[in-house]
Amino acid sequence: MNIALWLDRTAAVMGARPALMHGTRVVADYATFARRAAGLAAALAARGVAPGDRVGVFAKNLPDYLTCLFGIWRAGAAAVPVNAKLHTKEAAWILADAGAVLCFVSAELAPETDLPCVPLASTEFDALCATDPADAVAREAGDLAWLFYTSGTTGKPKGVQITHAMLAATSLCYPVDVDPVTEADAALYAAPMSHGAGLYALIHVRMGAAHLVPASGGFDAEEVLDLSAAQGSASMFMAPTMVRRLTDAARASGGRGEGIRTIVYGGGPMYRADIEEAVGWFGPKFVQIYGQGECPMAITALSRAEVADRTHPRWAERLASVGRAQSLVEVAIGDATGRPLPPGETGEIMVRGAPVMPGYWRNPEATAKTLKDGWLMTGDVGRLDAEGYLSLADRSKDVIISGGTNIYPREVEEVLLTHPAVHEVSVVGRPSPEWGEEVVAFVVAAPGARIDPAALDAHCLAQMARFKRPKDYVPVPDLPRNNYGKVLKTELRDRLRRDTP
Structure with missing residues (x-):
């Protein structure tokens, strides 16, 4: 089934409901939204875009993104969809690799490509949307719908093939495992629509919710707080760094997140100290998900109640986890050969089920390495407890092996973040002639604080084994991040190699 039919079905019964909003202004109801999408489809066909062709979207968040x-x-x-924060050369590489035949762009973005580009929010785009509509093209469950390119922190990004069936599976897991949706809700797009925020648009379209795009087209914590208060019942996806910034902004203004119904967080490590502070300030508004582009947004979830609970005997361990398997997947922990391990053992996280990709775009070698015997080998290290809660340790490439013992950077980072002088931290391994690797912490100080290595050392020694503590604490003004907000540990390791005699 063509996933676009969800919009038709909603428009047929909720045509007059607000659909697309820019700031506080309604720019289209569902009838208009559906009519414009159908006109655009007909215009694409008239331009020679055939079923199965790839069409790029290199744009900031805009109502017409949907x-x-x-x-x-x-x-x-x-x-x-291409992240609008990428360099134009990077965007051009992705479009070329995908074999795109056309690209829609924001007015201020122009990939370095010879492809025909159509700016969104323009008279040209409006003219395309005004074309007389035709019936939706039939699609099979396994047909490609979305080509998602990974962040590429260690090389060229790979194109994850997301099918119509995968979009449906991910979407239907949302109201079951993450958060119910009704027509009274509003999806607020603070994170890029080229990623998870855009994926979550589908279930909100199906349920007739409004779609609220900030006027800035991106994430501004104060703007999100103001828009949520004006709209009410707003739900949104945020990376952990965004939650941190939202909490800081709310505390500075004294607001408690009025109008925010749900914040779904994921896409990187959420440290327990940060989520405890966020829940303490905003209340029970948070749900955690764990996913990858290869199984988008749909591996595990930690419910609103579990994130907020402080009465369960194991609430702290649960809060430090990423929850339990979502409804349409199986999750297991495997050893180096992919053999499943029992609860409590640490190994590679493996996933299989309806939301898992069929493979990478035109990359059989990478596909063969990642999909083994029906399992997606995530490259993440973790463990399952007897109740099915999954705890992440680290990416397998980030594990530090010192003196033959595995040290998981996240465990050290969690401890350091409980010190009042530490605002952010990233732990990596440094080559050591004696131990193979030794632990080094790059630390961003909290406002008004200074980094005292002796105090941090004592703090670590009071809470974890001596061999895990950092051998060095490097003060930095900020941590390097890629265009998706993830800390670039590769850059930190490269810096240490350059500085090591």
Whole structure:
């Protein structure tokens, strides 16, 4: 089934409901949204875009981003959303690798490509949307719908093939495992629509919720707080760093997140100290998910009640986890050969089920390494407890092996973040002639604080084994991040190698 039909079905019964909003202004109801997407699909077909073709979207968050996606799908093509923060050369590489035939762009963005580009929010785009609509092109469950390119921190990004069936599976897990959705809700797009926030748009379209795009087109903590208060019942996806910034902004203004119904967080490590502070300030508004592009947003979830609970005997361990398997996947821990391990053992996280990709785009070698015997080998290290709660240790490439013993950086980071002088921290391994590797912590000081290595050392020794503590604490003004907000540990390791005699 073509996933674009969800928009038609909602518009048929909720056509007058607000659909697309820019700031506090309604720019389209569901009838208009559906009509414009159908017109765009017909215009794409008239331009020669055939079923299975790839169409790029290199744009900041805009209301017509969704018009674009649903128009592409309705035409039977596959969308290639590209992060608007990427360099134009990086965007051009992705579009070329995908074999895109056309690209929609924000007015201020122009990939370095010879592809025809159509700016969103323009008279040209409006003219395309005004084309007489035609029926949606039939699609099979396994047909490509979304080509998602990974962040590429260690090389060129790979294209994850996301099918119509995967979009449906991820979407239907949301109201079961993450958060119910009704037509009274509003999805607020603070995070890039080229990623998880855009994926979550589908279930909100199906349920007739409003779609609220900040006027800034990105994440501004004060703007999110103001828009949520004005709209009410707003739900949004945020990376952990965004939650941290939102909490800081709310505390500074004295606001308690009025109008925010749900914040789904994921996409990177959420440290327990940060989520405890966020829940303490905002209340029970948070749900955690764990996923990858290869199984988008749909591996595990930690419910609102579990995130907020402080009465369960094991609430701290649960809060430090990423929850339990979502409804349409199996999760297991494997050894180096992929053999499942019993509860409590640490190994590679493996996933299988309906939301898992069929493979990487035109990359059989990478596909063979990642998909083994029906399991997605995530590259993440973790463990399952007897109740099915999954705790992440680290990416397998980030594990530090010192004196033959594995040290998981996240465990050290969690401890350091409980010290009042530490605002952010990233722990990596440094080559050591004696131990193979030794632990080094890059530390961003809290406002008004200074980094005292002796105090941090004593703090670590009071809470964990001596061999895990950092051998060095490096003060930094901030941590290097990629365009997706993830800390670039590769850059930190490279810095240590350069500085090591």
